[in-house]
Amino acid sequence: MFSTLKNKIITLVISLLIILTIGLMALFKVNQGQIALLKSDLATSEQNREYLERDLTSITNELEVAELDKIKLRESLTLLAKTFSERELNRAEIKKDFAVSNKKLLQIFDGTTDEKTISWGAANIPNDISRVLEHSAKCANRYRNKDSLCVPSSGTDKQMFGSGVLQPNKPRTF
Numbered sequence: 001m002f003s004t005l006k007n008k009i010i011t012l013v014i015s016l017l018i019i020l021t022i023g024l025m026a027l028f029k030v031n032q033g034q035i036a037l038l039k040s041d042l043a044t045s046e047q048n049r050e051y052l053e054r055d056l057t058s059i060t061n062e063l064e065v066a067e068l069d070k071i072k073l074r075e076s077l078t079l080l081a082k083t084f085s086e087r088e089l090n091r092a093e094i095k096k097d098f099a100v101s102n103k104k105l106l107q108i109f110d111g112t113t114d115e116k117t118i119s120w121g122a123a124n125i126p127n128d129i130s131r132v133l134e135h136s137a138k139c140a141n142r143y144r145n146k147d148s149l150c151v152p153s154s155g156t157d158k159q160m161f162g163s164g165v166l167q168p169n170k171p172r173t174f
Helices: 002-111 115-122 128-140
Strands: none
Touching: 002 115
16 A cells, blocks of 8 residues: 555656646746747847937937028128128118219209200210110129129120221211
């Protein structure tokens, strides 16, 4: 009986060891799966961290460029404000000078009795001279300095033939 009981206990211990081994193997497999899952999560998070670092670097660079642009724009704004104020001062000075010149001219024409001066003041400006003056005024504006009316696209060194401007005994033509 003792041997039967002993055999039963040995069988029970062996069975428990087998069950325990199977349980440990199952637990080991589950742990291996969890470890593999954690490794893949770690790799993914490392990759995401690298992407975030790259994004952070590029955003930082863009912010630095934007700050430099902002500084340049502020400098341009102050220069533009200074230019506009100078322009307005010059414009006011020109208007004042024009008013003074116009007043003096009117005094000359109103106070004169000379027939030549009166007829010269009453004469119309020829259209050609008016166009030349208008063209000069337009081209004096620095913003039109690249206008094709003000700057010829190409020049020529060839002599002009048949020009009535420089021929003797003929009136000048424009």
